[in-house]
Amino acid sequence: MVMNEDKDTKLRLLESARKEFIEKGYNKASLRSICADAKVTTGALYFFYKDKDDLFEEVMKEPLAELYGVIKTHFISENESTELPDGMEGDIKAAEAIVKVLFKKRDLFLMMLTKAQGSKLENIRDEFVAFVESHYRSFAYQFEKIAGKKFVGDEIIHWISHDEVDVFVYLLEHYEKEEDAIKAIPSIVSFLTGGWYALFR
Amino acid sequence: MVMNEDKDTKLRLLESARKEFIEKGYNKASLRSICADAKVTTGALYFFYKDKDDLFEEVMKEPLAELYGVIKTHFISENESTELPDGMEGDIKAAEAIVKVLFKKRDLFLMMLTKAQGSKLENIRDEFVAFVESHYRSFAYQFEKIAGKKFVGDEIIHWISHDEVDVFVYLLEHYEKEEDAIKAIPSIVSFLTGGWYALFR
Amino acid sequence: MVMNEDKDTKLRLLESARKEFIEKGYNKASLRSICADAKVTTGALYFFYKDKDDLFEEVMKEPLAELYGVIKTHFISENESTELPDGMEGDIKAAEAIVKVLFKKRDLFLMMLTKAQGSKLENIRDEFVAFVESHYRSFAYQFEKIAGKKFVGDEIIHWISHDEVDVFVYLLEHYEKEEDAIKAIPSIVSFLTGGWYALFR
Amino acid sequence: MVMNEDKDTKLRLLESARKEFIEKGYNKASLRSICADAKVTTGALYFFYKDKDDLFEEVMKEPLAELYGVIKTHFISENESTELPDGMEGDIKAAEAIVKVLFKKRDLFLMMLTKAQGSKLENIRDEFVAFVESHYRSFAYQFEKIAGKKFVGDEIIHWISHDEVDVFVYLLEHYEKEEDAIKAIPSIVSFLTGGWYALFR
């Protein structure tokens, strides 16, 4: 067996793909270019990956797993709470944790969230939204059960969740450095929290 | 002049283009398909339009003009106000007006706002944001001058403007019928207004 | 009759064509561009000119007539001479006269001589050569008749004529200003004259 | 590997390309025609060659290498000489050698020298000129150093080099058979040599 270069083919392919996808987005990325950059023939690519979409998913697999990890961690902790959190420190901490993960691979996540059209992940944002949404929904239900009164509709919760996810896309788009993004968090959280409160009035 | 079929060639071209762009987005739309659908040779297309991008702009021209119209109307009226608006009725009315225009050509606007990558309009959302932003910024400045105190930073205003524009994209994406979108407006406005208030506290 | 702009259509067309042909050469010149520049529709062009080639000939007509004029003038005068001209002054004067005409419309002639492929004038150089050739041939014949001996073959005369024509193309290509081209003439003539003499030895 | 027809696809492509380029010149040659003639899809062509220009270079590669070979051989030998060569036999031999190489692929070289506009080789004539020029220049310098006197200017040397290269284009254009071209060499060399001598007088 002849090792091409020093790393194994699959890894080189993955790295070249990452670069290409980041640079051009899913649709415009060219498998040819990827293979050329990885110094591999197209045949080889198709040995490892079913098709372009499969390759894309493989590229995103690990980073995505890590991301799901933080999200779950921070969106489960508050679940027991039966009162409106009296401060925003918790939210800020959660946002910071997520931002940290996102910015470790900023280019990659930014691409996934904004240039994945055509791939199976093109609607991944919706998955995050669904996740956040179920969290907020159960939170609202609990609160309303205690208060004995309905405050917020399902639709507004969907919007808020959507909005919250967009915050992260926004931070990725508008800030190049993690620290700057983190500095921007408090006011945004303050804004969103204000919105929340308004609903329970 | 040879009349091909019953309608103006240019018009048929425009309609076929609209359909194709809506269905596939700017990048994936095929001029060949458009011409075939319009029963015209590609040469004819290039008689009327400089290139793909030009055709796209022509498709969007009128709808866009109307949209800019409502936006300007409703984002200039409040300009004189020197106090925080005491209710949200104005905002709701403005949003409704915009939503009405958007939903008259829902598919088209949705496409423009989410699938225009590659065209000259790919960043049009930013233009709307800039518009809204300058509005809010002058509003905040006026208020702060009176209060003699700075409340909100430029960055948060940018976020809010961005968020506000996203509201409309959100409505287009999540509701098929204008009336449903309009029903959803009040809670969202209430949410955003709550956010605003939080900043001036 | 509505005058389009201030000059008549045909003239504007001619001028636009001249510019386009100069810039791109015959083949790459675009009738579309020419018409656009002349602010005229393609139909109009085809009213005045049969086709692209016809337009090209019309563009070159006058300049070409002037050029033929000088050439004839200077290549007929020596015809009576029965001896080898003992100096090169005559040749230099002739060359200067031709260069002057060429440089009055340098770009145009340069284009005609180097970028007319595809047009009817693509072999015009050969016509000049034929002209010069008949001149030199009769000169050589007369001389040989007197000397009673054959010195030069027909083929070398063809070469020399060809070479002489190329001198002018060379000057057009290598010098931008008439005066510089004229300064370069003497050594070249001296070189060519030296070549001539060598044949009669 | 699927053998299409009996020969290597790449070879068939190369031969079809050669024919097409010779017939139509670089610019007017059609990749479609080439592929059709080679019984191959356009995709296949682009597997082997980057683009039209690359294909063209590949077609010219070998012949060009051989040509450069003879040129170098014959233009380096005289380099040591410090006196004007007392005969023209050397020059004639050199010219013959070059002509032989050129006529082995007459059509091809003729095309390259006269119809390569648009390709990377469109200015190859200038490269030959530069080659010859540096040769003559060093020759003249050496001679003038010994004579202690300047005879020829840089510009006339450029002209002569240019002229010398044109001799070969001329022979390709005017003679179909190698032997006829070779027969024409002596008088031309004699003519050029005469020109040279005239400069050192």
Add this chain to the structure above:
DNA sequence: CATGAATGAGGTTTCATTCAT
């Protein structure tokens, strides 16, 4: 594991020309 070859359809754009009005 991987190569190298090939497909075939598709992409956008440009062109000279024609012709009814």
Add this chain to the structure above:
DNA sequence: GATGAATGAAACCTCATTCAT
């Protein structure tokens, strides 16, 4: 004299994918 519309063919190039070896 001139317009404006339309043709139809052709241009170069790129793509994801397949498959025998």
